[in-house]
Amino acid sequence: MSDKFNDILNEIKSTRSVLTVFLPSTQTEVELSPLTLAQQKLIIESTSDTTLGVLFFNNIFYKILKDNLNGNIKDYNTIDRVNLTLALRQHLKDSIDVESDETVSKLLTRNKDIPYNIEPVTVTTGDFTFTVQAPTLDVDNFVNTHLLNKYKNTSFDDNKLKNLISDLYACEILKFIKSIKINDKEVNLHNELTQSIKVLESIDSIHFKQVTDYINTVRDEEAKYTKYTAEDKSIDITPDLFIL
Amino acid sequence: MIDNLIPVKLSKSEVYFREPTFYEYKNICKMLLSSDSKYISDCFNRLIESCIYINTYLNIIDKFKCIIAMRNTVLGNEISFLEDSKKITLDISILLDKEFDDTPVEYDIFTFRSPVNFYASSYDEFVSQCLVNVKGACVKDLNISQKAEILNETCLPLTDIFKQIQDQFSRRQINIFRDKTINIYNSAELLPFLKSIFQEDLNSILQFEYICMRNLDLRSADFKMYTYPELKIFLNHLNKEQQDSKQGSNAQ
Numbered sequence: 215m216s217d218k219f220n221d222i223l224n225e226i227k228s229t230r231s232v233l234t235v236f237l238p239s240t241q242t243e244v245e246l247s248p249l250t251l252a253q254q255k256l257i258i259e260s261t262s263d264t265t266l267g268v269l270f271f272n273n274i275f276y277k278i279l280k281d282n283l284n285g286n287i288k289d290y291n292t293i294d295r296v297n298l299t300l301a302l303r304q305h306l307k308d309s310i311d312v313e314s315d316e317t318v319s320k321l322l323t324r325n326k327d328i329p330y331n332i333e334p335v336t337v338t339t340g341d342f343t344f345t346v347q348a349p350t351l352d353v354d355n356f357v358n359t360h361l362l363n364k365y366k367n368t369s370f371d372d373n374k375l376k377n378l379i380s381d382l383y384a385c386e387i388l389k390f391i392k393s394i395k396i397n398d399k400e401v402n403l404h405n406e407l408t409q410s411i412k413v414l415e416s417i418d419s420i421h422f423k424q425v426t427d428y429i430n431t432v433r434d435e436e437a438k439y440t441k442y443t444a445e446d447k448s449i450d451i452t453p454d455l456f457i458l
Numbered sequence: 459m460i461d462n463l464i465p466v467k468l469s470k471s472e473v474y475f476r477e478p479t480f481y482e483y484k485n486i487c488k489m490l491l492s493s494d495s496k497y498i499s500d501c502f503n504r505l506i507e508s509c510i511y512i513n514t515y516l517n518i519i520d521k522f523k524c525i526i527a528m529r530n531t532v533l534g535n536e537i538s539f540l541e542d543s544k545k546i547t548l549d550i551s552i553l554l555d556k557e558f559d560d561t562p563v564e565y566d567i568f569t570f571r572s573p574v575n576f577y578a579s580s581y582d583e584f585v586s587q588c589l590v591n592v593k594g595a596c597v598k599d600l601n602i603s604q605k606a607e608i609l610n611e612t613c614l615p616l617t618d619i620f621k622q623i624q625d626q627f628s629r630r631q632i633n634i635f636r637d638k639t640i641n642i643y644n645s646a647e648l649l650p651f652l653k654s655i656f657q658e659d660l661n662s663i664l665q666f667e668y669i670c671m672r673n674l675d676l677r678s679a680d681f682k683m684y685t686y687p688e689l690k691i692f693l694n695h696l697n698k699e700q701q702d703s704k705q706g707s708n709a710q
Contacts, residue, residue: 218595218597218600219600219604219607219608221595222592222593222595222597222608223607223608223611225593226567226592226608226611226612227611230611230613231613247613248613249613250610250611250612250613251582251609251610251611251612251613251614251616252610252611254615254616254617255582255610255616258616258617305613306614306615306618307615307618456617457617458615458617458618458621
């Protein structure tokens with residue numbers, strides 16, 4: 215019986231298809247394995263109404279992409295994640311909702327033609343020079359994990375919620391600032407997060423104005439990839455997308 | 459030792475079960491006091507595993523029939539209930555002759571049929587329980603965790619598979635009495651039904667056991683030998699003897 219089980223298992227593994235996904239940041243295509251049933255289960259189980267639900271979903275998704283991507287996940291950023299998510303969803307089901315003719319494949323085709331203008335920038339303000347760039351999936355996951363661990367098992371009263379909002383803000387900035395240079399001394403912020411957050415919190419927020427503008431540009435860019443092609447609607451990149 | 463084996467006709471085969479002893483029946487009634495669906499489902503599984511001869515693949519249609527047949531040997535064929543304040547007595551042996559739809563549900567390389575347990579703790583466990591065939595290879599004899607592992611390795615939409623199976627199963631209603639139907643795939647409907655027809659009041663059972671010990675001079679080990687109907691017959695004999703002897707002494 216064990217032979218039969220292993221034979222079937224191996225056959226299923228060997229017949230898995232491979233998806234090809236266009237990634238905006240590199241303007242190249244990458245191979246991606248479709249979601250297995252076990253991975254779908256993980257995504258569905260990450261559905262939650264909690265404050266940290268989106269971070270939790272992104273973490274689960276990072277682990278899945280790490281397993282399924284044929285390439286180094288460190289080479290791709292959060293804008294690429296939209297197309298990767300859409301491709302995985304499209305493999306399961308192309309239509310988006312019953313009330314619309316919109317399909318995921320239409321979005322993916324359209325997304326190939328969206329001009330990609332997000333490049334790293336250097337922002338100099340006061341005594342500080344920030345190297346700012348769209349976060350790689352690796353950095354995004356690293357910061358999200360830090361936050362999830364910090365607020366694990368926390369029940370959110372008003373005070374804790376204020377702390378969380380403040381941490382979310384600091385972590386969002388931290389994701390985008392790769393390094394800070396102060397008086398010729400350069401510090402990489404993505405090595406040790408607790409210390410990095412302390413550094414950021416000690417800086418007058420007026421110096422982050424250009425950084426937050428950059429963050430808004432990147433988030434707006436991500437949103438372009440989720441827009442319907444023919445309607446003024448967008449796909450929400452949440453676990454619900456995979457509950458068919 | 460030779461047990462009295464009773465046949466139950468299933469859709470494609472016939473299995474034999476041993477009559478549950480009084481001791482077993484009493485313990486089942488104790489277990490059925492629970493309101494936990496998984497526990498109740500496990501209780502019926504244990505009853506089947508313990509009493510059914512031949513280790514064979516049984517789905518919930520088969521198990522349902524086995525439980526009805528066992529109930530009939532322990533408590534008789536009839537159940538009574540109130541309908542519009544009228545007492546209705548129903549012969550539940552008619553359920554054994556009903557045709558249950560077990561049409562397979564095909565999804566890509568998979569074939570699904572009725573699950574093997576009355577209760578599933580999650581949608582993926584339910585799907586695993588229903589899996590019977592993969593790319594033409596029968597997987598009925600694999601255990602649920604092996605089936606789950608096979609399903610986990612595929613790239614098909616889990617929630618869609620679940621919905622399609624559920625959609626088919628939810629239409630499979632069995633008529634019990636007049637317009638009353640039951641869906642054996644709905645554990646919230648089925649388990650209370652099985653519980654209500656199988657369970658007797660525990661106090662009455664314990665009182666019955668006490669009367670048997672006192673009047674028939676039985677010891678606790680004896681209850682592992684005798685069935686509930688046999689003990690009822692013994693007590694009836696005793697009652698009759700006592701009545702006859704009373705009538706005899708009155709006549710003198």
